[in-house]
Amino acid sequence: MDEGAGASGAAGAAGGAGALDWDGEHGAFWVREQEHQDAVLRPFVAPLLDAAGVDAGTAVLDVGCGCGATTRAAAERGAAPVMGLDLSSAMLARARELATAQGAGGVDFVQGDAQTHPFAPATFDAVISRFGVMFFDDPHAAFRGFARALRPGGTLAFVCWQSARRNPHISLPMRAIVAAFPEALPRDTPQPPFSMAEPDDVRELLEGTGFGDVGFEPIEQELRVGDDPDQVLAHYLSGPMARLLLEPQPAAEVEAVAKRIRGQLAEHAGSDGVHLGSAAWLVTARAR
Numbered sequence: 001m002d003e004g005a006g007a008s009g010a011a012g013a014a015g016g017a018g019a020l021d022w023d024g025e026h027g028a029f030w031v032r033e034q035e036h037q038d039a040v041l042r043p044f045v046a047p048l049l050d051a052a053g054v055d056a057g058t059a060v061l062d063v064g065c066g067c068g069a070t071t072r073a074a075a076e077r078g079a080a081p082v083m084g085l086d087l088s089s090a091m092l093a094r095a096r097e098l099a100t101a102q103g104a105g106g107v108d109f110v111q112g113d114a115q116t117h118p119f120a121p122a123t124f125d126a127v128i129s130r131f132g133v134m135f136f137d138d139p140h141a142a143f144r145g146f147a148r149a150l151r152p153g154g155t156l157a158f159v160c161w162q163s164a165r166r167n168p169h170i171s172l173p174m175r176a177i178v179a180a181f182p183e184a185l186p187r188d189t190p191q192p193p194f195s196m197a198e199p200d201d202v203r204e205l206l207e208g209t210g211f212g213d214v215g216f217e218p219i220e221q222e223l224r225v226g227d228d229p230d231q232v233l234a235h236y237l238s239g240p241m242a243r244l245l246l247e248p249q250p251a252a253e254v255e256a257v258a259k260r261i262r263g264q265l266a267e268h269a270g271s272d273g274v275h276l277g278s279a280a281w282l283v284t285a286r287a288r
Contacts, residue, residue: 030088085109
């Protein structure tokens with residue numbers, strides 16, 4: 001699941017996430033938003049591949065590959081073979097289309113759930129994911145599978161979001177929605193885009209599923225989330241998560257929320273677009 005900068009915070013699916021319809025409208029939305037999303041998240045690609053040691057001849061598994069930006073980037077470095085795994089058939093179709101247009105060789109896109117996929121043991125040198133690991137219903141099963149799929153000493157590298165308050169590019173619209181409709185989101189569990197925000201919890205997860213040498217590097221930067229407030233607002237409000245939260249609400253109140261979000265976006269707009277802050281963890285580990 002390539003994790004995104006929209007109201008849901010997701011760009012592609014690795015598995016889980018409860019009611020999110022990754023192989024339906026949710027995935028189709030991210031296909032429509034592919035160019036926008038790849039532009040927003042481009043700054044994370046090179047650091048991710050560098051951390052994973054991806055270069056010529058590296059066998060790579062890209063978890064939650066979405067429309068394949070990181071998969072193709074690995075292939076550009078000469079990695080081979082490269083497997084991109086995702087739940088969304090629509091996103092994978094787009095990924096194959098883009099890989100063919102780019103002439104990316106040695107790339108295979110596979111539809112499947114990372115939590116249950118029967119990976120061949122000791123197949124990959126590196127497992128990577130750009131915001132694709134925060135949506136698992138059973139993260140222990142998923143990471144045990146990644147550890148088995150890696151050769152001994154192989155590298156796991158992924159980026160995941162830090163807390164919601166440190167990521168206004170995702171949380172700005174959600175705060176406005178919840179302020180207007182306090183029951184819009186459950187309050188007893190972390191929302192999936194931020195489910196791996198706490199390093200201690202992630203370290204415990206990884207060390208309990210076959211990994212060691214766990215490391216965290218913060219990546220904090222302003223992301224260009226769109227050309228102007230109207231474009232960004234349209235992106236937020238057309239996403240499946242926003243529709244899920246807003247459709248039951250009275251139209252006049254939804255309009256007021258949209259106006260409030262647009263006003264907040266305008267505060268972050270300049271001649272070169274709208275920029276909002278982000279904070280991610282670049283997590284690395286070694287398969288035992």
